[in-house]
Amino acid sequence: MSAAARILVEATPLALQGYHRAGAWRYCLELLRHLPAVAPAEWRLQPFFHFFRRRHLAGMRSALELAGHDAPVLSRWHPRLVRALGWPIERLAGPVDLFHGAFDRLPRCRRAARVLTVHDLAFRRAPEGLPPQWVAELEATVPPSVAAADRILAVSEFTRRDLIERLGADPERVHVAHHGVGPEMRPPADPERDADLLRRRFGLEPGYLLQLGTLQPNKNIEGLCAAYQILRRRGCKRPLVLAGGPGWMFEPMWRRIVARGDDRGVVRLGYVADEDVPLLYGSCAAFALVSRLEGFGIPVLEAMACGAPVVAADACSLPEVAGDAALLAPPDDPAAIAAALERAAEPGPERERLRAAGRRRAAGFTWRRSAEAHVEVYRLALADAADRR
Structure with missing residues (x-):
């Protein structure tokens, strides 16, 4: 039996129209959809949304209905302001046992275990293909998040190698969880x-x-x-x-x-x-x-x-x-x-x-298998955080 734990999974892209059906949107949706079936019953899993506004409500509701979640945690503060003020996630969301920064960045965490998913390092590999302001933002946030994370999830071995070689991540703390493909993707029946x-x-x-x-x-x-x-x-x-x-x-x-x-x-x-x-x-x-x-x-x-x-x-x-x-x-x-x-x-x-x-x-690639890999990394991060206390 696992100890009770409150786990927040960042889900901000689900509320943003520009992300719809992009890889980050699909990853977040399927992760939230499949985690409850493979996580310990004692864990309370909640999606977390940064900088939430009324205009984001329809996108959030639609996505969470697809994912089967109905208890999101909303923060109205912009992440840049939160970082500038040095606020920890606990100030925004109350007591948290684990925060999963599912999109390359982590907030400051006072006591919570810190898990980070990194999708790619485009800002280092090919900055000319990104808007300059994005490169500056990613340079300011991703390397510190990688350094602060208890455990890091890379979406591929390719990204894992980049994290180790380009950002100096500890190889023992970088794990791979491949994405999956859903059952709705199948050959034409008629x-x-x-x-x-x-x-x-x-x-x-x-x-x-x-x-x-x-x-x-x-x-x-x-x-x-x-x-x-x-x-x-x-x-x-x-x-x-x-x-x-x-x-x-x-x-x-x-x-x-x-x-x-x-x-x-x-x-x-x-x-x-x-x-x-x-x-x-x-x-x-x-x-x-x-x-x-x-x-x-x-x-x-x-x-x-x-x-x-x-x-x-x-x-x-x-x-x-x-x-x-x-x-x-x-x-x-x-x-x-x-x-x-x-x-x-x-x-x-x-x-x-x-x-x-x-x-x-x-x-060979299923979202359930991906969710199971996430649960194992969550367990490791919770143990890391317990060792720090």
Whole structure:
């Protein structure tokens, strides 16, 4: 039997529209959804929201309903002000046994155990791909949070290595908890019905090339569009579909794509509803995620689970996630990306091999398993905090 413990899990992105369906949003939602089933009954798990305002209420309520939680802890104070004043989490939320900073940063904790999830170190690896004010904010907050944490959760071995090599984290205190993929991601049960839905909702025919995710520089949208133009010059008639809303630095990125003429044949769908995501994955000829930097890369697993052959970059965390179930290409080589897309989309043995291998690969990543790894790290952090007292 475990001792009683009050555990706060930061859930701020769930209330923010700009995060909807992004990796951080999905991680937080699934963690809150699955933790209660695997955590000791004596633990009281509550989502915590920083800098909460009335405009965030609808997003929070919707997400917490999906996650099955109804007792959030809200702070109206901005984290920067809290840091400047030196307030501990206990001043904002009362007695806390463990605080989980699920998004790269930790508040000051007086007695609470401190667990930190780090998704990536983009601000160190590729600061030119982020707004300068974000880089400054992350430089000011992430390294001190890493130093203060009792235990650190990295979302991949790639991020774990970065934490150790770039921020000097203690290897014995950095643990990996991979993301998962949910049961709603599955191959089409009725391809004819799905084809009809696809036409009515998006005006698309099955057999397009797909990229799904927030459109921002780290996703290498420019490289993917350049690769697609190579395919068009070879006679490819399939459209390249970009599903996802604009992210940081989108406008200058898209202007460069248009100036080169690399937007020809590209269809932008914008944000898509959750219920349409499996439809888009399951109806594509091939899915591509050729990012220069990912902490994990959930869309790779989602696409695989839905039966799509996948092309991924041979960089960052993506080979770790994809294993041998995807075709890999250098993110800075449009010709190699084009060749991989051509192989993946062409009907035949290679495409069927990728589809079968992808489904097997995705089945090994579940959110329940991720939640179980979190619980084990929480136990270690609670023991660390007890030793300090």
